[in-house]
Amino acid sequence: MSTAKQIYYFATCLVDLLYPKAGLAGMQLLRREGVEVIFPHDQTCCGQPAFNSGYRDEALAVARAQLACFKREIPVVVPSGSCGGMIRQHWAELFAGQPDEAQALAVAGRTYELTEFLVDVLHIRLTDLGEPLKVAIHTSCSARREMGVADRIEALVGQLDKVEVLTQERKAECCGFGGTFAIKQADVSGAMVKDKTDALRATGAQRVISQDCGCLMNIGGAFEKQHARQGDGPTAQHVAEFLWERTA
Amino acid sequence: MNQARAFHHRIDKALHDDQLRRNFRSALSGIQAKREIQFPDDTQLQALREQARAVRASALIHQPELLERLEANLTANGIQVHWAEDPEQANAIIYGILEAAKARSVVKGKSMVSEETGLNQYLEERDIEVIESDLGEFIIQLAHEPPSHIVAPAIHKNRREVAELFHRFYPDIPYTEDIDQLTQSARLILREKFAGADAGISGVNFAVAETGTLCLVENEGNGRLSTTAPRLHIAITGVEKVVEKLSDVPPLLEILTKSATGQPITTYFNMISKPRQPGELDGPEAVHLVLLDNGRSRIRIDAELLDTLRCIRCGTCINYCPVYVQLGGHAYGTVYPGPIGIALEPQRLGLDQVGTLTSACTMCGACAEVCPVKIPLPTLINRLRAEAVNLQRTSTPLAGRGSLRKPGEASIWKIWQRLYSSPGLYRLFSFAATRMRWLTPVSLGGWTRYRSAPRPAARTLHELARQEGFRHE
Numbered sequence: 002m003s004t005a006k007q008i009y010y011f012a013t014c015l016v017d018l019l020y021p022k023a024g025l026a027g028m029q030l031l032r033r034e035g036v037e038v039i040f041p042h043d044q045t046c047c048g049q050p051a052f053n054s055g056y057r058d059e060a061l062a063v064a065r066a067q068l069a070c071f072k073r074e075i076p077v078v079v080p081s082g083s084c085g086g087m088i089r090q091h092w093a094e095l096f097a098g099q100p101d102e103a104q105a106l107a108v109a110g111r112t113y114e115l116t117e118f119l120v121d122v123l124h125i126r127l128t129d130l131g132e133p134l135k136v137a138i139h140t141s142c143s144a145r146r147e148m149g150v151a152d153r154i155e156a157l158v159g160q161l162d163k164v165e166v167l168t169q170e171r172k173a174e175c176c177g178f179g180g181t182f183a184i185k186q187a188d189v190s191g192a193m194v195k196d197k198t199d200a201l202r203a204t205g206a207q208r209v210i211s212q213d214c215g216c217l218m219n220i221g222g223a224f225e226k227q228h229a230r231q232g233d234g235p236t237a238q239h240v241a242e243f244l245w246e247r248t249a
Numbered sequence: 250m251n252q253a254r255a256f257h258h259r260i261d262k263a264l265h266d267d268q269l270r271r272n273f274r275s276a277l278s279g280i281q282a283k284r285e286i287q288f289p290d291d292t293q294l295q296a297l298r299e300q301a302r303a304v305r306a307s308a309l310i311h312q313p314e315l316l317e318r319l320e321a322n323l324t325a326n327g328i329q330v331h332w333a334e335d336p337e338q339a340n341a342i343i344y345g346i347l348e349a350a351k352a353r354s355v356v357k358g359k360s361m362v363s364e365e366t367g368l369n370q371y372l373e374e375r376d377i378e379v380i381e382s383d384l385g386e387f388i389i390q391l392a393h394e395p396p397s398h399i400v401a402p403a404i405h406k407n408r409r410e411v412a413e414l415f416h417r418f419y420p421d422i423p424y425t426e427d428i429d430q431l432t433q434s435a436r437l438i439l440r441e442k443f444a445g446a447d448a449g450i451s452g453v454n455f456a457v458a459e460t461g462t463l464c465l466v467e468n469e470g471n472g473r474l475s476t477t478a479p480r481l482h483i484a485i486t487g488v489e490k491v492v493e494k495l496s497d498v499p500p501l502l503e504i505l506t507k508s509a510t511g512q513p514i515t516t517y518f519n520m521i522s523k524p525r526q527p528g529e530l531d532g533p534e535a536v537h538l539v540l541l542d543n544g545r546s547r548i549r550i551d552a553e554l555l556d557t558l559r560c561i562r563c564g565t566c567i568n569y570c571p572v573y574v575q576l577g578g579h580a581y582g583t584v585y586p587g588p589i590g591i592a593l594e595p596q597r598l599g600l601d602q603v604g605t606l607t608s609a610c611t612m613c614g615a616c617a618e619v620c621p622v623k624i625p626l627p628t629l630i631n632r633l634r635a636e637a638v639n640l641q642r643t644s645t646p647l648a649g650r651g652s653l654r655k656p657g658e659a660s661i662w663k664i665w666q667r668l669y670s671s672p673g674l675y676r677l678f679s680f681a682a683t684r685m686r687w688l689t690p691v692s693l694g695g696w697t698r699y700r701s702a703p704r705p706a707a708r709t710l711h712e713l714a715r716q717e718g719f720r721h722e
């Protein structure tokens with residue numbers, strides 16, 4: 002049974018602007034479990050893009066602006082592995098020695114990635130209402146290594162009895178997104194996402210599920226571009242949207 | 250050519266070489282599989298990593314005293330110790346020793362530190378014959394190429410390429426692509442060199458302060474021959490290789506060989522503690538150790554960057570790097586490639602020289618996950634990125650700080666900061682972006698070469714959440 006009656010939902014920038022349906026699905030999943038989901042109006046971004054690029058002062062200013070949104074001692078749930086990793090792992094570095102360090106660490110300490118929260122805190126049980134489907138799961142590197150929650154998405158998708166999960170070769174290898182890496186090293190990133198999408202296609206999966214919008218933008222965007230050239234193929238979808246779609 | 254353009258040029262070349270990329274993919278997948286077999290139990294692996302980390306961390310903290318003890322004990326054992334500030338000094342010292350001993354030919358065991366100093370070229374320019382005796386090093390010496398990997402220097406070549414190379418240089422040997430036969434041929438060629446060489450030069454894996462012992466890990470026996478057959482042995486290594494006690498060596502050795510090549514132990518493990526003693530039948534008459542600093546003391550000053558020096562040069566981070574596998578080692582253009590190269594080389598050579606290396610990282614963390622001494626490579630690389638664009642941090646001994654700051658990029662981040670730290674402004678921006686989503690460019694440079702362009706949704710989650718009756722605060 003759930004112990005958390007109220008949570009803050011921190012959508013983060015990519016979800017807000019590019020994947021709001023995935024963000025909303027995450028909120029609906031939480032609400033269905035009896036959790037009151039609070040969406041702080043003033044939230045924007047965890048600061049990761051600038052932090053990743055070395056612009057720490059800029060990252061700090063943006064991260065700092067979030068603190069006021071998450072004041073109460075309730076969990077902060079983030080539907081993105083890399084933003085979760087940023088808050089939980091890197092805010093400590095970013096805020097080190099700052100006057101609001103303690104406040105930032107407190108928020109970091111009660112931050113959860115969405116799949117982690119659904120499994121570890123809510124012990125969610127899902128009933129699959131969808132059609133049979135073959136999927137492959139791509140776990141983001143931050144969810145896997147920074148947050149250590151790679152198996153949560155597997156556990157959730159594993160509960161859906163009409164979904165067959167296929168495993169791609171070199172599953173744990175990075176898809177090549179890496180934030181500004183995809184711009185600064187566009188061709189290397191392109192080669193990486195080609196390898197990743199090839200491996201995913203080779204499984205025969207109809208859909209690729211991930212808990213990270215960066216990976217989705219990369220893998221899904223590559224699929225789209227490839228489809229335009231070579232016809233049909235898999236699509237990429239956020240795990241929250243996928244779960245909601247099949248269980249609501 | 251500036252460093253960024255030169256780097257992109259090398260990357261471009263690597264990405265267009267399909268054979269090269271296939272070679273790397275297949276070689277690295279093989280090494281990864283072999284490593285994983287060695288660590289069936291994750292709890293044990295983590296305990297061993299922690300032990301290895303602690304040994305190396307403590308050695309770095311006590312490095313000045315340990316180096317003094319090392320020198321005293323080596324000297325007492327009859328091994329002569331030389332200190333070199335920079336590559337030029339190290340090369341001059343080694344050349345001086347060879348000159349004094351009238352040595353004209355050298356066989357070398359594998360040494361990355363000698364790559365740092367450009368020793369081979371230095372000696373060859375002074376008419377000393379240098380033969381690399383490690384099989385991989387031998388191959389790339391024939392090809393006139395630098396190593397592309399710190400443990401497997403010829404990893405970029407497949408067997409056909411090696412066979413062709415042998416055939417070109419040794420036309421008398423029948424052409425074969427059989428690895429065992431190729432190895433056999435190399436052995437025969439090298440045997441003669443070992444017998445005739447005036448001196449042997451090797452690296453060092455661990456230098457034990459307590460006993461004055463130089464440990465050398467290898468698989469081919471070439472290290473043993475280089476350090477015992479010729480009458481003179483010169484070892485060269487970085488000052489950070491010192492460890493305190495003999496009992497520090499077993500955990501490091503175990504995790505080194507298991508991680509680097511997936512072997513429980515290497516075929517040879519040499520512990521060199523003295524030159525030949527009266528009555529002994531073999532071994533060199535004189536043994537020298539050259540300890541190179543080359544920026545290491547500077548790195549040691551910084552409490553965070555210090556972690557870089559824990560490295561035991563196993564190459565595992567390289568084997569797991571998803572960028573390295575696409576590019577291979579030569580694209581980096583530095584002695585050390587891959588994650589450790591990105592972390593170390595800008596510190597050694599300056600951000601102004603090779604700082605753009607830091608862009609060749611997705612921060613995926615695969616390297617740090619496998620590093621046997623738990624070096625937080627992505628954290629170090631991120632720190633270097635910050636130093637490269639930041640002008641204000643002053644306590645750092647890094648060369649070239651702020652040198653990669655570009656006004657255009659910096660102002661984009663300033664605008665980003667304004668937008669994302671002022672909720673009102675952000676809402677205005679995101680409202681506009683969603684309402685004018687058809688104006689989103691369909692072509693976004695490098696991104697859209699491989700993917701479709703991302704497009705803002707029709708409504709932000711801010712709006713959807715409110716519509717769906719979620720509580721706003």
Ligand code: SF4
Pocket residue numbers: 559560561562563564565566567589616619620621622623624
């Ligand atoms: S950084 Fe770690 S993994 Fe990489 S070579 Fe050094 S010790 Fe090995």
